[in-house]
Amino acid sequence: MHGYMALVTVTLRTVAAAANVSVSTASRALAGSPLISAETRAVVDARAAELGYRTNRAASALRSKRSHLIGLVLNNFVNQSFHTIADIVQRKLTAEGYQLILSTTDGDPRAEESLLLTLADHGVDGVIIIGSGQNAGVTNTFLEQGMAVVNVIRSSRDSIAPTVLASDRDGAFEATNYLESLGHRRIGYIGGVESADSGRERFAGYADALSRRGIPVDSSLIIQGPFTQEFGASAMAELLARDTGMTALFAANHEAVFGILPVLGANGVRIPQDLSLICFEDMPLLQMWQPPVSVIDNGATQLAELAVDLLLNQIKATTSEGSTPERLRKLTRTYRVGAQLVPRSSTARKV
Amino acid sequence: MHGYMALVTVTLRTVAAAANVSVSTASRALAGSPLISAETRAVVDARAAELGYRTNRAASALRSKRSHLIGLVLNNFVNQSFHTIADIVQRKLTAEGYQLILSTTDGDPRAEESLLLTLADHGVDGVIIIGSGQNAGVTNTFLEQGMAVVNVIRSSRDSIAPTVLASDRDGAFEATNYLESLGHRRIGYIGGVESADSGRERFAGYADALSRRGIPVDSSLIIQGPFTQEFGASAMAELLARDTGMTALFAANHEAVFGILPVLGANGVRIPQDLSLICFEDMPLLQMWQPPVSVIDNGATQLAELAVDLLLNQIKATTSEGSTPERLRKLTRTYRVGAQLVPRSSTARKV
DNA sequence: CTGTTAGCGCATTCAC
DNA sequence: GTGAATGCGCTAACAG
Numbered sequence: 001m002h003g004y005m006a007l008v009t010v011t012l013r014t015v016a017a018a019a020n021v022s023v024s025t026a027s028r029a030l031a032g033s034p035l036i037s038a039e040t041r042a043v044v045d046a047r048a049a050e051l052g053y054r055t056n057r058a059a060s061a062l063r064s065k066r067s068h069l070i071g072l073v074l075n076n077f078v079n080q081s082f083h084t085i086a087d088i089v090q091r092k093l094t095a096e097g098y099q100l101i102l103s104t105t106d107g108d109p110r111a112e113e114s115l116l117l118t119l120a121d122h123g124v125d126g127v128i129i130i131g132s133g134q135n136a137g138v139t140n141t142f143l144e145q146g147m148a149v150v151n152v153i154r155s156s157r158d159s160i161a162p163t164v165l166a167s168d169r170d171g172a173f174e175a176t177n178y179l180e181s182l183g184h185r186r187i188g189y190i191g192g193v194e195s196a197d198s199g200r201e202r203f204a205g206y207a208d209a210l211s212r213r214g215i216p217v218d219s220s221l222i223i224q225g226p227f228t229q230e231f232g233a234s235a236m237a238e239l240l241a242r243d244t245g246m247t248a249l250f251a252a253n254h255e256a257v258f259g260i261l262p263v264l265g266a267n268g269v270r271i272p273q274d275l276s277l278i279c280f281e282d283m284p285l286l287q288m289w290q291p292p293v294s295v296i297d298n299g300a301t302q303l304a305e306l307a308v309d310l311l312l313n314q315i316k317a318t319t320s321e322g323s324t325p326e327r328l329r330k331l332t333r334t335y336r337v338g339a340q341l342v343p344r345s346s347t348a349r350k351v
Numbered sequence: 352m353h354g355y356m357a358l359v360t361v362t363l364r365t366v367a368a369a370a371n372v373s374v375s376t377a378s379r380a381l382a383g384s385p386l387i388s389a390e391t392r393a394v395v396d397a398r399a400a401e402l403g404y405r406t407n408r409a410a411s412a413l414r415s416k417r418s419h420l421i422g423l424v425l426n427n428f429v430n431q432s433f434h435t436i437a438d439i440v441q442r443k444l445t446a447e448g449y450q451l452i453l454s455t456t457d458g459d460p461r462a463e464e465s466l467l468l469t470l471a472d473h474g475v476d477g478v479i480i481i482g483s484g485q486n487a488g489v490t491n492t493f494l495e496q497g498m499a500v501v502n503v504i505r506s507s508r509d510s511i512a513p514t515v516l517a518s519d520r521d522g523a524f525e526a527t528n529y530l531e532s533l534g535h536r537r538i539g540y541i542g543g544v545e546s547a548d549s550g551r552e553r554f555a556g557y558a559d560a561l562s563r564r565g566i567p568v569d570s571s572l573i574i575q576g577p578f579t580q581e582f583g584a585s586a587m588a589e590l591l592a593r594d595t596g597m598t599a600l601f602a603a604n605h606e607a608v609f610g611i612l613p614v615l616g617a618n619g620v621r622i623p624q625d626l627s628l629i630c631f632e633d634m635p636l637l638q639m640w641q642p643p644v645s646v647i648d649n650g651a652t653q654l655a656e657l658a659v660d661l662l663l664n665q666i667k668a669t670t671s672e673g674s675t676p677e678r679l680r681k682l683t684r685t686y687r688v689g690a691q692l693v694p695r696s697s698t699a700r701k702v
Numbered sequence: 703c704t705g706t707t708a709g710c711g712c713a714t715t716c717a718c
Numbered sequence: 719g720t721g722a723a724t725g726c727g728c729t730a731a732c733a734g
Contacts, residue, residue: 011726011728012729021704021705022704022705022706023705023728024704024705024706024729025704025705027728035703035704036703037703037704040703054471055472055727056413056474058410058412058413058473058726058727059413059710059727060728060729061409061710061728062410062726062727062728063709063710063728064728064729064730065710068473069452076438077434083434087427087455090428090453090454090455091455094466099454099470099473100454101451101452101453102437102452104438104441117405118450120405121405121408122408122420122450123407123409258639262639262641262643265639266641285636288609288613288616290613290641362710363713364711372720373721373722374712374722375714375720375722375723376719376720376721378712378714379713387719388719391719406711406712407710407711407712409710409711409712410711410712410713410726411712412712413710413711413712413725413726413727413728414714415714415726416726
């Protein structure tokens with residue numbers, strides 16, 4: 001067995017010669033073409049294995065327009081959901097014979113556009129995007145050119161690609177409703193900006209749940225801001241200073257949680273005796289916090305799995321049917337992954 | 352400006368025709384070859400921009416043996432240091448015109464080998480490995496074939512590639528020494544298995560620091576095990592049950608920290624009054640834990656930066672000098688990134 | 703079922 | 719300084 005020990009490059013030509021067949025027969029045999037006799041295939045496979053043959057993906061991609069490369073475009077690497085998604089996507093793709101090109105954009109639409117074009121340069125077969133929503137023009141062109149595209153977590157207004165979203169509104173409704181069911185009426189809210197889908201939808205869920213029970217939406221209990229730890233800290237401090245009679249808090253801005261928790265601790269706020277707390281998006285930190293924090297699990301794992309499935313289906317369909325306008329039109333669809341309440345010890349009945 | 356809107360593929364040939372030059376001249380101009388006159392270059396650049404020309408990486412890689420793709424091989428996506436490294440590596444590479452192919456192995460040497468070969472199939476220009484240490488044969492062959500290789504965090508006995516390591520022994524020594532300087536003598540240790548470099552070296556640092564002050568290494572204070580949360584929880588419970596007079600604890604197994612903290616909380620152990628705690632490897636959780644936990648920062652950021660620099664240097668050198676045996680021999684070198692003590696509130700003078 | 707032919711798009715020799 | 723010619727390694731018509 002010499003496999004990768006061979007310093008002379010072993011190409012299809014080498015294998016074909018060793019097997020006494022033409023290069024195209026060798027190619028077909030290795031690709032599992034049904035046009036090849038069992039014996040021929042066996043011989044080719046055997047020689048290929050002996051020689052340690054490996055198909056050159058660059059050559060293969062150049063000819064076949066299939067690179068077996070998939071791009072994943074993320075905002076950043078801070079958010080726990082993004083970790084989960086990168087992990088799941090990578091695992092599923094590898095299992096299917098694809099490799100993952102990972103890049104972050106810091107939420108900058110121009111960096112995102114540049115990155116998407118670079119991915120296209122590399123001939124990626126598809127791209128999964130947690131994006132700014134600003135580059136539907138680019139990705140729609142990709143689709144027309146036969147590249148697969150899936151939006152995840154963040155929608156893109158004019159994108160004709162399928163979109164997999166979390167249930168932000170429903171999850172927020174459930175969180176708020178849960179606090180209400182525990183007897184809370186003065187429920188604080190620290191969330192993301194309204195300009196972000198998630199920020200807007202979660203707030204809507206919160207407000208709806210209050211209205212449903214006839215509880216007024218009190219702006220003194222509500223602070224919205226950027227997705228940062230610093231915002232979380234200042235918002236929490238502000239809310240505590242306001243003396244609003246708040247008995248429960250819904251922390252709907254994931255990044256802000258990193259600022260909220262220390263401020264609660266530093267101010268000696270006892271959870272859940274003084275304040276019931278529930279957060280959006282689970283993470284290890286919240287599981288082992290003292291007390292463990294109740295959360296709405298946004299289903300990052302399921303989001304990633306569904307996104308990969310949709311992508312792989314597109315790739316298969318494109319291969320067999322091409323990208324006719326009708327097929328593209330049928331692609332456009334929004335999928336929702338349900339949120340799930342995970343009650344832990346940070347939430348308690350109002351005394 | 353139509354750029355990516357063009358549905359007809361614009362190749363070098365298109366650009367060359369538009370600029371009234373040959374394909375080779377267009378290629379040289381775009382590549383910044385000094386052989387091209389300023390006027391010609393200007394014309395070619397202008398036409399390329401107008402046409403939205405993008406170089407086909409697959410074709411370029413096939414011809415030039417340079418894919419502008421780099422592989423990063425990780426054990427998993429759980430460890431905080433791995434997040435940091437993936438993030439830094441990706442950013443630096445993108446800035447240099449490379450894209451990152453990310454994959455995890457779950458520490459399985461066979462999966463690792465398979466992954467490395469797949470990366471080679473894609474013609475990656477280099478690979479950064481946080482590996483099992485079992486595949487030096489593969490990576491050494493890569494080096495001989497002109498691919499760049501850098502080992503990070505985990506060394507590989509027979510690898511001739513440069514290796515960037517954290518200062519596990521020194522960091523552990525410093526952690527232990529720091530606890531000693533606070534008056535502690537009964538210092539517990541929960542760490543990784545001795546078969547892992549990091550596990551072995553950190554324990555050595557701990558033991559050395561004790562010996563240096565004539566403190567006996569007491570096995571009843573020491574538990575070593577796998578890099579898991581579960582191990583951390585059981586080890587901590589065991590240590591508490593033993594009633595050893597322990598006044599400080601050095602948690603040297605990063606993953607285990609996720610199990611250690613909740614058990615301490617659940618048992619009502621007050622930090623630092625009942626127990627001083629210091630951990631190896633920083634993470635957001637430890638910064639905002641109540642009280643904030645003192646750590647030894649292993650310098651993941653610096654590890655990643657150095658690894659990328661070493662990789663890029665290799666790529667440049669290979670391009671100009673080829674991979675002569677002498678050059679390869681000069682590559683083999685171990686770099687250490689210093690650890691840093693970050694005292695926070697979880698450590699206090701022994702009462 | 704298999705072989706022959708023909709490029710994919712680019713970078714690089716070799717001429718001029 | 720520029721052009722013409724060549725082929726990287728593979729897949730996909732097109733023949734038989």
